[in-house]
Amino acid sequence: MYKNWFSVLGFLIGLLGSLISLVVCYDYIYGESYKGLDFLLYLLIMLPALIAFITSFVTAPIILIPFIWSLPFSTYLLLASDTKWFAISCVTYLLSAFFKFQGTENRINLTK
Numbered sequence: 001m002y003k004n005w006f007s008v009l010g011f012l013i014g015l016l017g018s019l020i021s022l023v024v025c026y027d028y029i030y031g032e033s034y035k036g037l038d039f040l041l042y043l044l045i046m047l048p049a050l051i052a053f054i055t056s057f058v059t060a061p062i063i064l065i066p067f068i069w070s071l072p073f074s075t076y077l078l079l080a081s082d083t084k085w086f087a088i089s090c091v092t093y094l095l096s097a098f099f100k101f102q103g104t105e106n107r108i109n110l111t112k
Contacts (some may be wrong), residue, residue: 005103006103007100008103010097010101010102011056011057013096014053014092014093017088017092017095018049018056020092021085021090026046029046044073048065048067051066051069052067061100061104063097067097070090070093073086074090075087
């Protein structure tokens with residue numbers, strides 16, 4: 001399944017980012033931090049984190065979909081309330097996609 005260390009690194013980073021996002025989202029939903037944002041956290045953070053968790057096991061860089069999905073709300077939370085954990089997990093999705101793209105064998109080599 002994983003042919004080189006780029007793919008393995010992409011898998012580990014994507015898995016770590018999705019788990020961080022799920023744990024922090026669970027804490028914010030069931031804690032006392034953000035009352036009233038439960039639906040938005042479910043829709044814009046937790047659902048992409050679950051999709052990122054599933055797509056971490058795929059070698060293709062499909063984890064870009066959860067990155068694009070959660071980027072606007074993660075950026076809003078970072079700027080409005082100084083909550084950096086969702087932005088960090090969003091960046092890990094992008095890093096995972098980058099490493100997975102580097103690990104694919106069918107990528108276009110632009111250096112030739």
